[in-house]
Amino acid sequence: MQNAIGLMSGTSLDGVDVAWLRTDGERIGEFGPTGYRPYTEAERAVLRAALDDAPRIRERHERPDAVAEADDLVTRAHAEAVEAFLTEHGIDRGSVDVVGFHGQTVLHRPHECLTVQIGDGRALAKALRLPVVYDFRAADVASGGQGAPLVPVYHRALLRLADCAMPAAIVNIGGVANITYDDGENLVACDTGPGNALLDDYLLRHTGQAMDRDGALAAQGEVDAVWIARALTRPFFAASLPKSLDRNDFAALNVEGMTLEDGAATLTAFTAAAIARIVPLLPGRPVTWIVVGGGANNPTLMRMLAEQIAPSPVMTGHDLGWQNDAIEAQAFAYLAVRSLKKLPLTYPGTTGISSPLSGGVLALPS
Ligand SMILES: Nc1ncnc2c1ncn2[C@@H]1O[C@H](COP(=O)(O)OP(=O)(O)OP(=O)(O)O)[C@@H](O)[C@H]1O
Numbered sequence: 001m002q003n004a005i006g007l008m009s010g011t012s013l014d015g016v017d018v019a020w021l022r023t024d025g026e027r028i029g030e031f032g033p034t035g036y037r038p039y040t041e042a043e044r045a046v047l048r049a050a051l052d053d054a055p056r057i058r059e060r061h062e063r064p065d066a067v068a069e070a071d072d073l074v075t076r077a078h079a080e081a082v083e084a085f086l087t088e089h090g091i092d093r094g095s096v097d098v099v100g101f102h103g104q105t106v107l108h109r110p111h112e113c114l115t116v117q118i119g120d121g122r123a124l125a126k127a128l129r130l131p132v133v134y135d136f137r138a139a140d141v142a143s144g145g146q147g148a149p150l151v152p153v154y155h156r157a158l159l160r161l162a163d164c165a166m167p168a169a170i171v172n173i174g175g176v177a178n179i180t181y182d183d184g185e186n187l188v189a190c191d192t193g194p195g196n197a198l199l200d201d202y203l204l205r206h207t208g209q210a211m212d213r214d215g216a217l218a219a220q221g222e223v224d225a226v227w228i229a230r231a232l233t234r235p236f237f238a239a240s241l242p243k244s245l246d247r248n249d250f251a252a253l254n255v256e257g258m259t260l261e262d263g264a265a266t267l268t269a270f271t272a273a274a275i276a277r278i279v280p281l282l283p284g285r286p287v288t289w290i291v292v293g294g295g296a297n298n299p300t301l302m303r304m305l306a307e308q309i310a311p312s313p314v315m316t317g318h319d320l321g322w323q324n325d326a327i328e329a330q331a332f333a334y335l336a337v338r339s340l341k342k343l344p345l346t347y348p349g350t351t352g353i354s355s356p357l358s359g360g361v362l363a364l365p366s
């Protein structure tokens with residue numbers, strides 16, 4: 001078993017999640033503390049500017065304009081996050097075997113063999129004086145895979161530990177939402193559509209708030225079912241599995257003519273309806289549904305999803321005692337250990353590659 005620290009900066013652009021995990025890359029030995037280092041408003045503005053400039057990237061190592069500034073920022077924020085985490089929890093640096101560093105995705109176009117995660121793994125290894133595994137998506141995309149989602153293999157380990165009724169589905173609702181389906185034999189996964197990013201962006205534009213906290217606005221609005229039916233005609237929803245998304249693939253959809261409450265309700269319901277849309281494409285109908293990620297903290301979204309999935313009950317990871325907001329960070333700790341052991345990170349059912357594939361790049365501190 002190895003002691004790993006996982007780091008995730010997700011598509012919500014809210015901050016860096018940190019998690020400690022003990023694992024041999026197969027089984028979860030022990031969960032540890034978790035941490036969070038939020039981005040400041042100024043840092044978020046730089047990351048948003050990087051998302052705007054990233055579509056100019058043609059080769060994955062290019063860092064045009066704001067992307068270069070964001071690259072340094074992401075490395076620095078992660079180094080700070082780990083240092084604070086080690087201090088806060090009294091973790092001896094020498095006891096950490098590896099750090100799994102996802103970085104920040106600024107562009108994801110697997111059909112063009114292009115996925116870009118910024119943040120410098122080698123600089124982070126040097127700053128932390130620890131081995132760092134980074135660039136988890138590149139090998140998969142280079143082999144013709146979607147390069148996402150990567151968490152399914154960790155979700156499978158969580159399901160085994162929880163001993164859930166099969167088939168089971170874990171739905172992660174971050175900026176983008178994704179699903180892992182596990183029936184004990186098949187491991188199937190894909191992105192499902194928007195998670196919270198469309199709603200977050202809408203709230204930011206209209207209220208200056210970063211999110212619809214506790215789904216309060218959406219709870220007061222009316223869902224525009226016609227708008228949702230139209231949005232669901234986009235080709236992504238009819239496409240077969242596997243499939244993945246860039247954060248901004250749905251950014252052109254807007255609810256600008258609606259009241260603020262109706263717009264929030266409609267975008268929230270769109271996330272739920274898009275998740276339900278995946279069910280007929282899965283090998284079977286899940287009997288266990290577990291929601292993880294920030295979206296699980298939004299009761300309006302949870303209610304709308306439960307309506308879509310009924311009669312199966314929908315739980316959150318909290319209900320199972322999981323550290324719900326740190327699961328992706330734990331996943332990158334787990335994937336880092338798998339990478340060191342050259343175990344597969346991705347499978348034909350999760351990203352569409354032809355055979356199970358390892359990935360990640362190791363940077364040593366010196
Ligand atoms: N109390 C809450 N009420 C409503 N929404 C919430 C609440 N807490 C978190 N969220 C939503 O969850 C989002 C953060 O989710 P999460 O941390 O899973 O995203 P992420 O790490 O960017 O994920 P990913 O990489 O999967 O896109 C916030 O931006 C917000 O939209």
Ligand SMILES: CC(=O)N[C@H]1[C@@H]2OC[C@@H](O2)[C@@H](O)[C@@H]1O[C@H](C)C(=O)O
Nearest residue numbers: 011105108148149150151176178328
């Ligand atoms: C390209 C990219 O960074 N995708 C993210 C994003 O956020 C959620 C969803 O879209 C998922 O596909 C992925 O993140 C998680 C960690 C994953 O790869 O499983």
